[in-house]
Amino acid sequence: MTRRTTLVLQAVAIALVASLVGLLAWQVVNKEAAAGLVSAVQRGETPTAPPLDLPELEGDGRVTLASFRGQAVVLNFWASWCEPCKEEAPMLEEAWKRHRERGLVVVGVNAQDFENDAKDFVERYGLTYPVVHDGPGSSLGRYGLTGFPETWWIDREGRLVAYAQGEFTQEQLDANIERALRRS
């Protein structure tokens, strides 16, 4: 083997290893960034909400988080097979009806679920707020989610102001809505 061939092979091997290490680092950084959102909000910081662009559960349109700029958002991640989600759904519907005139929008993100099951759930609980479907759960990682249900409250400037892992209480829901609606 000539010296030139050896050098080329070594360069290829180094490039391959470097790209694999880069990919691993990128994944770790992304995961930490998402987990960092939760800890930042728990420290009282208000990081910008990651972008969200998903198809409507019923209908052909898409819903983006950016389209709600100027409104406070309750972003609730749920699945039809999740028991606590059944407790939260009527509370969210009631909050949406009570505060929508003040500039609040509730967005349900149905993930890792059968589309038909999700539609049945929406019908059973009479949900009228926008619901999007994310079958593969591609948005979950970006928001640092670990399970269902989880909820983020976003203020009018698109900043995350509160987070609930698991089922929220009525007091939590109301207090965080007031926080999100407050003008800075």
Place this chain on the structure above:
Amino acid sequence: MTRAFVLALAAALALAAPVALASEQSPTLAELERELVCPTCDTTLSMSNAPIADRMRADIRERIAAGQTKSEIKAALVEQFGEAVLAAPPRSGFNLLAWLLPLGGLVAAALAVTLLARRWLRARPAGAATTGGPAANGVPPLDPALERRVDEELARFDA
């Protein structure tokens, strides 16, 4: 030897083809449970008792009863949950890399070992491999005076 191997391979392939066809046409729940992943727990359905895994099993049972093939059932679940629901990536498009890279790695490793082995054999002094002389293992031969002294010491020790 080679002929026997080729015959055995052909027989194995001939037997495997109808089995694969039967599995495609009439899949069982157990098979699909091993080939599909629970989206919330990242284990195969066969190893999961999560609520979504139970729901997926019920869906698969309904589809089997409706006479759907294995590919149709998998395609329906991919449409709902994305390709991550497949335990093994599909053999097409970018996912083909997941199948080809390990094979490529094996071939590259075999090639590297062959090339290195040839290089080492060429680097050995002529005759070293067949005579097994004192320099065969890379140790230089003993000084004759030192060798004579060792023999004398051994003879004295034996006496």
